[in-house]
Amino acid sequence: MKQSRRNFLKTSAVLGASVVGLSSAKPTKAAPQNILSDERMGVLVDTTACIGCRKCEWACKKAHDMPAGNIESYDDRTVFEKRRRPDAKALTVVNEYQNPNGKFPLNVKVQCMHCDHPACVSACIVGAFSKQANGSVIWDTDKCIGCRYCMVACPFQVPAFEFEKAWSPDIKKCDFCFDRTKTGLLPACVEICPMEVLTYGKRDELIRAAKEKIRLYPERYVNHIFGEYEVGGTSWMYLSSMDFTKVDFPKLSQNPAPGVTEAIQHGIFAYFIPPIAIYALLGGVMWLNKNRKHESHGEEE
Amino acid sequence: MEHFFKPTPIQKKFFTPIIMIVSVIALNGLIFLLGRFLFGIGAITNLNDQFPWGIWIGIDVAAGVALAAGGFTTAALGHIMHRDKYEVIIRPALLTAMLGYTFVAMSVMIDLGRYHFIWHPLIMWNGTSVLFEVGICVMIYLTVLYIEFLPIVTERFIGRVNLPGFLKKFNNTVDKLLRFLDKGLEKTMFIFIISGVVLSCLHQSSLGTLMVIAGPKMHPLWQTPILPLLFLISAICVGFPMVIFESIISSKSFGLKPETDVLSGLGRMVGPLLLIYLAAKLIDIVVRQTYVYLMEVNTESIMFTIELLLGVVIPLRMFFSRKISSTPAGLFIASGLVIFGVLLNRINNFIVAYTPPYAEASYFPSIGEISVTLGFIALEILLFRAFVMIFPIISVPQKVAPKTKYAIRGLFK
């Protein structure tokens, strides 16, 4: 059996394009929601005012139907002996750091930063993460397949996974109390904080307020709003009296975390041209070699 | 013709003492695997919120994909470049790739927290996700590999369908079906072969892009925007060594003479490829000035040095030596080193280089993880052995030239 050249080319063009096209389809519509609204909200955390009462930890658990225990048990300050991280059982935790410059220790609340260019949203294989108009980065249990790539991607190492669950484990992280803010309530931690450490507001207004604070009390704060520019900006931002690397914030550049990756992806898949070009090239080489063989061997069948 | 090679099912006893040991390793892996499904990932592995990925991703998936590269490199050589001499290695390489990718898919499945949602990427797309692209490419490529393998199945069974018991009356129908399939595949196979090569290039490179998003969490010796290029070149480099390595082992195991001529022909192509890879690697550490990290002595710098010296430089020298690359022993060792180098490179990229900011202790795989990984490799070996005994995969010298149509056909002419 011998295939005519015309046929070969036609079939390879049609079928080839569809096979390769399928694999490299870059769906624009099917991408997860990733809105960067000017109206997005944020929280400014003034760590210098925090007394480490950990009421936010309790309120957060309550608001998310997680076992919270007795609110008095949160007065226990021995937990500060160890640095803690948010995990599947606590979406936010407060750590304490001794301050060599001042009398008082510094308490730092940790949770998801709600990045403006979230690595988790870019990375998630099924688009389970999305950035909402109000700034929240939230996770969709109906989509997640539990691959944990979001944990690899997050520059703050925030998403936690229910490793101990055998069936349908969840990714757990602060959702900026999306269900509460939708109905006009404050995030649970913001609402309960007795020291007004946490200020909820429009992100640009928060930046203005933070700058004002630094200007008025230069001896109280280091001149750095963490989150204003880190990884392209975050919705949660921090003020501190110590250098941020001393209180366990990662040192990050101002470039959005997914930037390089997305540039590479778009380069390889620009309008499918590179994959289709390789396909065509290989097809051509194959066809040439095939014909050469036929000519030198004569017709075999 | 004095030497006429024809793929033939190997007739040997399945169990040998070594195969018994391999079976025990496989069984042990399956027991721990059961534990993973009953008690969750946390119970069996050392993974935690700091180290979400371990050797099931670093070795089983990342290295597994790279080491299955023999499938597309030999397909390109034999079918696209039409080098007839290498026809004998295409089938074993195809089988390795098919089994390799099947196990890659299974490893992904067991590592997924919600494995019952493994089909989600088919309908829930995220174009910015590298993992999405890798996942879809691997899924399609696996299908392509099965299709490429089908002609071997039809060849085995056409005219020989013999169903047991009451199914006997379907013998004819099944035979007709196989013949129909065979005809259709013969005409369209080139489409799948080219697709296979394209898909391989795509996901082999994207596998490298996977860790780029980890940014500063990955050690600068490995974190580079040209990771996709490095992954692609190293996958191409390891393709032929893998075929050589395996071919020598199978010959030994089945008491055949290794086809030194064909294998050293393959070996001659490896040297230049390794040279390109080495150059890319060196340019990368010079341009990004990351060689400064090699001045200090720590796990990362040691691993990087081993990877490059033992896995690239030494085999490079060996493959360029005529004397070494024309003996089975030399080929075997040189190929083994390349395989080791690529394996170590994937482990380094996915595990050693990954240094999350809040880790309390570094990650080392648990007994359970190691058991499952070894168990999967053992299962792959067992399946490979079973397949070459059932299907015409390995070419053995024939006494008389066969006449029937289906006997001499390779994948296609």
Ligand code: SF4
């Ligand atoms: S901190 Fe991490 S989890 Fe939170 S939005 Fe940013 S990338 Fe996502």
Ligand code: SF4
């Ligand atoms: S674990 Fe879930 S949320 Fe995280 S990347 Fe995978 S699918 Fe997305």
Ligand code: SF4
């Ligand atoms: S915003 Fe809500 S979810 Fe996030 S830490 Fe505060 S209470 Fe918890």
